[in-house]
Amino acid sequence: MSRKGIKPFANESDCLQIGGITIENRVDRVSIFGSIDITRDKEGLAAAREMKTILELTLTELESADLPDKVTLRPAKTVKNPFE
Template sequence: MNNKIINPFKNESECLQIGSLTVENRIDRVSIYGSIDITRDKEGLAVARELKSILDLTLTELESAELPDKVTQKPAKIVKNPFE
């Protein structure tokens, strides 16, 4: 566990891990994937609080913004492999 915090929707570079759970920051989304065990002990409480703080920051940012109905994701751009 680390006590890093992300700034939701502010950049394309922040990424953190809580156990095996990964949180990736993007301009148009926050991606959360993997798994995490929140155990019934002090360590589990700390993990739950860290996860909650990330979600609270994300909710605060979403609630303070004027949001579109849906974000349109740009298709992936295919580039030539520079190592070929």
């Protein structure tokens, strides 16, 4: 598990942000969207390492599974906002 606490494909609730990149966890996919500048400084290095960690964890999960040729993605479920 990464320091941010995401385990790819483990649940339908984990989500984290690295700069402008959002990574959402699902049991049938990991969605990565947004934009980030990897700057040539310590912040850029930290962001690149975190992204690398997430991708390595995702690869490990995929490589250790008996994968079908293609999955049919399940649509997202809408839930009531608990803060309303």
